[in-house]
Amino acid sequence: MTGGGRIDTTSPPVDYATHGGQVGAPVGFVTAFSPATPCIQGSWEHVRHDKGGTLHAKSFDSLVCGCLPCAGRPDPPAGSLCNPGDRICGPEPPRAPANKICFTGVGPFTPTNGKKDLNAAFRVDVEDHGEPGGDSGPAPPDRYRMRIWILSGDPDGADNLALRQSISCGASLSEQLAAAAPDIDDGGDTPHGNLQIHPEINHQTCP
Numbered sequence: 001m002t003g004g005g006r007i008d009t010t011s012p013p014v015d016y017a018t019h020g021g022q023v024g025a026p027v028g029f030v031t032a033f034s035p036a037t038p039c040i041q042g043s044w045e046h047v048r049h050d051k052g053g054t055l056h057a058k059s060f061d062s063l064v065c066g067c068l069p070c071a072g073r074p075d076p077p078a079g080s081l082c083n084p085g086d087r088i089c090g091p092e093p094p095r096a097p098a099n100k101i102c103f104t105g106v107g108p109f110t111p112t113n114g115k116k117d118l119n120a121a122f123r124v125d126v127e128d129h130g131e132p133g134g135d136s137g138p139a140p141p142d143r144y145r146m147r148i149w150i151l152s153g154d155p156d157g158a159d160n161l162a163l164r165q166s167i168s169c170g171a172s173l174s175e176q177l178a179a180a181a182p183d184i185d186d187g188g189d190t191p192h193g194n195l196q197i198h199p200e201i202n203h204q205t206c207p
Contacts, residue, residue, distance in 0.1 A: 001022065001023050001024055001101050001103075001126060001128075001195065001196065001197050001198065002021075002022040002195075002196050002198065003020065003142075003193065003194050003195040003196050004018065004019055004020020004021065004193050004194075004195070005018070005019060005020070005142070005144065005190040005192050005193015005194060005195065006018050006019075006190070006191075006192040006193055007019070007144055007186060007187055007188055007189075007190055008188075008191070009186065009187060009188040010048065010052070010184075010186040011184070011185045011186065012052075012184070014048045014049060014050065014051075014052035015049050015050050016049050017046060017047060017048045017049065017052070017146070017186045018046075018047045018049065019044070019045065019046045019047070019144060019146065020044075020045060020193075021042065021043045021044035021045055021057075022042050022043065022044075023040065023041075023042035023043075023044055023060070023063070023101075023103050023124075024040065024041070024042055024063065024103075024198070025041065025042060026041060027039060027040070027041045027206065028040055028041065028042070028063060029063070029206055030063060030064055030065065031060075031061075031062050031063050031064075031169075031170070032062060032064065032168065032169065032170025033061055033062045033164075033165050033168040033169075033170045033171070034061065034062070035061050035106075035156065035161065035164065036059045036060070036061065036105075036106070037060060037061065037062075037206075038206065039206040040060035040062075040063045040103065040105075041060075042058075042060070043056075043057065043058050044056075044057040044058075044103075044124065045057070046122075046146045046148075046186070048184070048186065051112040052112065053109055053110060053111045053112055053184075054109070054110045054112070055107055055108070055109045055110075055120060055122055055146070055148060056107050056108055056110070057105055057107040057122060058107060059105050059106050059107060060103055060104065060105035061104045061105045061106070061164055061165075061168055062102070062103065062104045062105075062168040062169040062170050063101070063102070063103045063104075063169060064101075064102050064103075064169035064170060064173055065097070065098035065100060065101045065102075065197065066098055066099075066100040066101075066173050067082035067083065067097065067098050067099055067100065068099055068100050068127065069083070080097065081095050081096070081097060082096060082097050082098050082099050083099060095199075096128075096197050096198055096199050097199065098197055099127060099128045099129065099197060100125070100126070100127050100128075100173065100197075101125075101126050101128075101197050102123065102124065102125050102126075102169035102173055103123075103124050103169065104121070104122060104123045104124070104164065104167055104168050104169060105121070105122060106119060106120065106121050106122070106151070106155045106164065107120060107122060108120070109148060109150065118150050118151070119150075119151040119155045120148050120149060120150050120151060120183075121148070121149045121151055121155070121160070121163060121164050121167060122146065122147065122148050122149070123146075123147045123167045123168075123169075123177075123182075124144070124145070124146050124147075125143070125144075125145045125175050125187070126142070126143065126144050126145075126195050126197070127142060127143035128142055128195055128196060128197040129141060129142050129143070140189065141189045141190050141191055142189075142190045142193070142194065142195045143187070143188065143189055143190065144187050144188075144190045144195060145175060145185075145186070145187025145188065146184070146185075146186045146187055147167070147182035147184065147185050147186075147187075148182055148183055148184035148185075149163060149167070149180065149182050149183055150183045151163075163179065163180065166178060166179040166180075167179045
């Protein structure tokens with residue numbers, strides 16, 4: 001997945017949040033849950049403006065994709081293109097087997113009040129509703145949601161590993177989670193920007 005944008009719905013509230021990067025290249029294997037797996041590579045940044053903090057993500061625990069059907073259409077069979085020919089439901093263009101992606105992991109959250117970085121678990125949910133994205137294209141716009149849990153103690157401790165598994169994409173591809181409420185919950189429609197889901201890169205072996 002590549003792209004980025006801006007969202008105006010934030011909790012706790014800030015002026016707005018921006019996000020961007022790429023996840024799944026040069027290696028991106030579907031992974032239900034595997035802490036800090038080398039099978040998912042990339043970099044993602046989420047910035048809360050103004051003075052709301054920044055998350056830098058380079059370590060990933062899970063990555064799962066799905067195809068959300070358009071109204072009145074059956075679910076596509078597994079392994080097929082997602083909603084072929086439908087540029088509103090997405091993801092076309094480009095053609096891909098999914099218009100929904102989820103990825104989770106652990107990264108440093110940097111408050112903007114001068115304190116040191118905090119360890120945080122995160123989950124990102126994205127829906128790609130075709131091109132050109134944002135309010136410049138037909139409704140609905142792409143959807144983006146970032147949730148952040150500030151961790152206490154060792155990120156690999158038993159309690160934190162249990163939390164990381166409970167928010168993983170393998171636990172639920174739906175945004176409904178059986179997990180503690182996040183400390184930060186930013187997201188919704190993305191009127192400014194564009195997010196693109198690409199076919200899985202699997203011509204390399206998992207390290």
